[in-house]
Amino acid sequence: MAKGTDDGWLTFMNELAPFTPKKLHEQLEKLTGKTSGLTPATTSNWKQGKARPAFADLPKISIAIGQAPTYLAEQMGMIPSATEEAGKIVKLQSRVEALQKLQAELDPAVADYRNRAVGKVVTEAARSGKWAVGVWPAIEGPKGYEMHVSDRLDFTRVDGTVATREQLENDLRLNPDNTETALGKALDNAHAVYSPNATPRWSDRQSIGTSGHDASSPAGTVLRYSVPRLTALFSPGIATPLATQGSVAVVSLSVHSWAMDTAGFLARLLNYGFTSTRALSTQTHGFNIDPQVSRAARQNFHRSLLIHPETSYVWGHFEVSGAPEALFPPADQWPNTLTCVWVRESPAIFEKEIEKPAKYIDALDKTNEYVDAEENSRIIVVDVDDVDDPTGDNSAMLSKNELRNAQMEQALLAAVKAVKIMVDRGFLDEANTQAAFELLRGDERSEIAKQMYKWLTAEKLLHKDWRRTVAEWH
Known part of the structure; x- marks a missing residue:
């Protein structure tokens, strides 16, 4: 390796100082064998800073001077010391335990968040004074093992006039007193999606309003949205069966x-x-x-x-x-x-x-x-x-x-x-x-x-x- 010194390699030279080049060579020969290519001149150059061993050779040199394999690399600052790492491991383990506790609370918290998000939509619809909303929990799945997979929301205007998706969305964006804007935020937070065909729900097919993006589309009195639960976003758990499946x-x-x-x-x-x-x-x-x-x-x-x-x-x-x-x-x-x-x-x-x-x-x-x-x-x-x-x-x-x-x-x-x-x-x-x-x-x-x-x-x-x-x- 290139000649020169720095703090790490000065430490290396100091650690070799008590050993003669011949003695150090003999110890290394016992570890590496006669065919290693090392000579007393090699170890002499190490001691004087005229040459440096490969990083991969440091464990053998550490053993040759009577120390643990990682000793020289630790002393030279190339790897953390075992003592420092032990302290870090304890801290990391504490953090992992805290994260595991948080994870234990996360899955049901996600479900509870959906409950609160749907409740917020109903509250803000009532506060708007213009929109009413009916909620139908969708319980679906294999027979005997049904699950709460989403909530179906039916919006209708309290004055009984026709309702289109475009009309609702314009109201949510433009209402000057922000009551309906709050309803829009509640729908955003619930990750609501427009779902005119998803059933069962309170409204019948004849009453639904269309998307409103096509001016020729007929209008009804009900707008249909859904708040997903099965396909709601969630984070990975602590233990996953990773092999090569990332x-x-x-x-x-x-x-x-x-x-x-x-x-x-x-x-x-x-x-x-x-x-x-x-x-x-x-x-x-x-x-x-x-x-x-x-x-x-x-x-x-x-x-x-x-x-x-x-x-x-x-x-x-x-x-x-x-x-x-x-x-x-x-x-x-x-x-x-x-x-x-x-x-x-x-x-x-x-x-x-x-x-x-x-x-x-x-x-x-x-x-x-x-x-x-x-x-x-x-x-x-x-x-x-x-x-x-x-x-x-x-x-x-x-x-x-x-x-x-x-x-x-x-x-x-x-x-x-x-x-x-x-x-x-x-x-x-x-x-x-x-x-x-x-x-x-x-x-x-x-x-x-x-x-x-x-x-x-x-x-x-x-x-x-x-x-x-x-x-x-x-």
């Missing part, structure tokens, strides 16, 4: 895949955090974001997250752009620990839910071709189908409540299937994944997590052969 993007071509709900379930199964491009766009632009602006914002957020994903997070995104590669990172920029779960809708879903399905079916074909050509193990495909007609002959059509419960169960099944494939491919550790499942029942977890745990128990997924059970599902 983050997960759950993608689909349409909202009718229920991919956002799959993403919410998946995040809880892994004890990861959750976000969605829709939530990020409303957080940035407010609940009254224009649909076209929202679409562009969601796409931008997704592109950014694909290249710079947050570790231990799951996020959800849907779009049909005609370019299937928009759902996935470029091959040469794919983060090492990112997995994309494509919740693939069947053509039957598009034909049932979308007035002109050709665009979506074409996008489905193109995305299939893209995924097949990529042959990327980090793309996991989970199929979902139309659960409204399980026999395919219209003989067993479901009621609205049964339909939503079946759709929610399919979303949960899709999340479990995705976890199984991640374990199969070595992205997740088997034992740690099972441990993450067990954490769902913790006292600090939300009621959604606890219901998921009960369902996992009933489905016999809390034992070592759980993956075989999933593989046998049809």
